Amino acid sequence: MRTIHAAPLLRRTLDDRPVVEGAVLVTGDRIEAVASAGELTAAYPGVRVRRWPGVLGPAxxxxxxxxxxxxxxxxxxxxxxxxxxxxxxxxxxxxxxxxxxxxxxxxxxASARPPELAAGGRADLAVFADDGSCLATVVAGRLVHRRA
Structure with missing residues (x-):
């Protein structure tokens, strides 16, 4: 199943400057695409869209x-x-x-690596609030945590 995760701000890596209205298309346990929310929703009509507040980036x-x-x-x-x-x-x-x-x-x-959102990579995403707290975590394409 495909899901678009979209947020007001998106970071491909933890050090990147955030881009406005970014999104990640997830298919199964993989990232299929990273682009603007508008581009992905237009290219994939009918796909489930999860809109998150905060900053979407790599877990x-x-x-x-x-x-x-x-x-x-x-x-x-x-x-x-x-x-x-x-x-x-x-x-x-x-x-x-x-x-x-x-x-x-x-x-x-075995060793730390900088996380990144990239097409073909494992779909490990997280959404953080302005105060740095985690709002949601997606592991291998599955939503495993959502703050109530």
Whole structure:
């Protein structure tokens, strides 16, 4: 299923200056295109569109220990609330947490890499409010966190 994620501001990388009215077309677990919201909605009529407030960009790579929580599942979901879709493998050593991360699509990386929104890349997106808090996280094309 295709989904267009659109926001008033979009960053392809964390360091990029945001562009106005950007969007990402996601098909399955991959990014199909990154363009203006107008271009994508015109090119793909009838595709579901999720409009988010804030800044849409790549999901984060968590580079420290996972946040504490009572269960492995809750520790993984604490990552999603931060806007992260990946973590460093050497920080996820507990077998239960590792299994929960795998079930939820968290990418476990050997080393940190700068996240980027690019056609063909894995659809790991996050939306952040002006205060830096995470409003939504998409991991491998699935919406896994949305702030109420």
């Amino acid at each position: 984060l790579v968590h580079d420290g220990p996972l946040p504490p929580a009572p269960t492995p599942r809750e520790r993984v979901h604490a990552l999603f609330r931060l806007g992260a879709a990946a973590a460093l493998a050497d920080q996820v050593t507990d077998p239960g947490v590792r299994a929960a991360a795998a079930r939820n699509g968290v990418a476990l990386l």
